[in-house]
Amino acid sequence: MYGETVARLIDELKALPGIGQRTAExxxxxxVQAPKERALALAQAIHDVKQNARPCRVxxxxxxxxxxxxxxxxxxxxxxxxxxERPQDVLSLExxxxxxxxxxxxxxxxxxxxxxxxxxxxLEALVQRVRKGGVREVILATNPTFDGDATSLYLKxxxxxxxxxxxxxxRGLPTGSSLEFASRAILTEALEGRHTY
Amino acid sequence: MYGETVARLIDELKALPGIGQRTAExxxxxxVQAPKERALALAQAIHDVKQNARPCRVxxxxxxxxxxxxxxxxxxxxxxxxxxERPQDVLSLExxxxxxxxxxxxxxxxxxxxxxxxxxxxLEALVQRVRKGGVREVILATNPTFDGDATSLYLKxxxxxxxxxxxxxxRGLPTGSSLEFASRAILTEALEGRHTY
Numbered sequence: 522m523y524g525e526t527v528a529r530l531i532d533e534l535k536a537l538p539g540i541g542q543r544t545a546e547x548x549x550x551x552x553v554q555a556p557k558e559r560a561l562a563l564a565q566a567i568h569d570v571k572q573n574a575r576p577c578r579v580x581x582x583x584x585x586x587x588x589x590x591x592x593x594x595x596x597x598x599x600x601x602x603x604x605x606e607r608p609q610d611v612l613s614l615e616x617x618x619x620x621x622x623x624x625x626x627x628x629x630x631x632x633x634x635x636x637x638x639x640x641x642x643x644l645e646a647l648v649q650r651v652r653k654g655g656v657r658e659v660i661l662a663t664n665p666t667f668d669g670d671a672t673s674l675y676l677k678x679x680x681x682x683x684x685x686x687x688x689x690x691x692r693g694l695p696t697g698s699s700l701e702f703a704s705r706a707i708l709t710e711a712l713e714g715r716h717t718y
Numbered sequence: 719m720y721g722e723t724v725a726r727l728i729d730e731l732k733a734l735p736g737i738g739q740r741t742a743e744x745x746x747x748x749x750v751q752a753p754k755e756r757a758l759a760l761a762q763a764i765h766d767v768k769q770n771a772r773p774c775r776v777x778x779x780x781x782x783x784x785x786x787x788x789x790x791x792x793x794x795x796x797x798x799x800x801x802x803e804r805p806q807d808v809l810s811l812e813x814x815x816x817x818x819x820x821x822x823x824x825x826x827x828x829x830x831x832x833x834x835x836x837x838x839x840x841l842e843a844l845v846q847r848v849r850k851g852g853v854r855e856v857i858l859a860t861n862p863t864f865d866g867d868a869t870s871l872y873l874k875x876x877x878x879x880x881x882x883x884x885x886x887x888x889r890g891l892p893t894g895s896s897l898e899f900a901s902r903a904i905l906t907e908a909l910e911g912r913h914t915y
Contacts, residue, residue: 524782585721
């Protein structure tokens with residue numbers, strides 16, 4: 522009804538993660554009405570990113586340098602490796618500050634439902650990195666979800682033979698929350714992880 | 719941290735309606751990792767849309783023809799004009815079927831909070847359309863929200879001097895719902911709108 526090019530833009534937008542039919546329609550119609558230079562600036566930004574940015578060959582985070590600025594930063598502790606699911610997680614941890622080691626981005630999690638196997642992740646590259654030596658501790662920092670936990674279990678099995686220290690992020694009550702609204706799973710983890718005060 | 723082009727893409731994505739910092743980051747990182755031809759297909763689709771699609775000069779819906787296919791369809795009832803907020807609403811009503819008149823898209827609502835005044839909408843073009851004659855009834859089909867209702871009230875004031883029949887969509891319980899989960903506002907509208915059975 523709205524023409525072939527608009528239909529194709531809706532299809533392309535729908536291919537993005539988390540964008541459904543309605544959101545794609547909303548964005549497409551917005552772009553039709555938007556000033557031409559604004560819409561084309563977005564198209565240009567996509568072009569430029571594909572030209573300049575790519576996953577770092579060492580840690581797979583998003584970067585315009587390869588290896589990335591983190592991997593080549595000589596002030597970081599190279600004996601510490603934090604394994605996360607996505608480039609966004611590197612951002613979050615860097616914003617939080619405090620961590621001075623290196624990262625490894627898996628680019629996903631294993632997922633039975635979505636048919637993602639360890640082969641689809643950067644697991645093999647991680648094993649190679651650890652095997653090369655110099656890494657004292659690998660922090661498994663996948664999300665505290667079913668898929669994240671399954672992935673960590675997988676990583677544990679793959680890395681244990683390499684005799685590297687494996688740790689994972691603490692679970693418990695999120696600071697600033699209240700017991701009243703914590704789920705059963707959160708409270709169970711908080712109780713199991715209790716320590717002397 | 720991830721470079722200038724990625725930062726710019728995040729900014730451009732954030733300028734889209736309903737896209738915040740986190741979603742923009744997620745989409746940008748997805749585009750970095752996506753196969754080059756997939757990402758560039760999206761950029762090309764935006765280009766093509768800006769080349770070919772625009773708001774129809776008569777009804778302001780999104781179209782590749784100007785005037786659009788609906789406005790030039792001689793089988794539609796030209797005495798009936800349905801005024802909606804956005805191009806998506808035309809889609810919804812067309813998918814529902816049953817309506818055989820023409821449309822007028824306001825391209826928004828008046829909104830005190832966002833500083834949108836009637837001048838920012840296509841209200842003047844609507845008044846001109848009705849003034850030209852031939853329109854028997856204008857259906858005010860803005861959303862049943864605070865801003866939608868305010869906009870309809872505004873349209874009523876603007877169109878009343880033109881002696882055209884003004885109607886608005888029925889309010890009440892949505893078919894398939896249950897009284898138990900209906901809000902006070904829905905039940906009040908349903909009671910006020912009750913009719914003999």
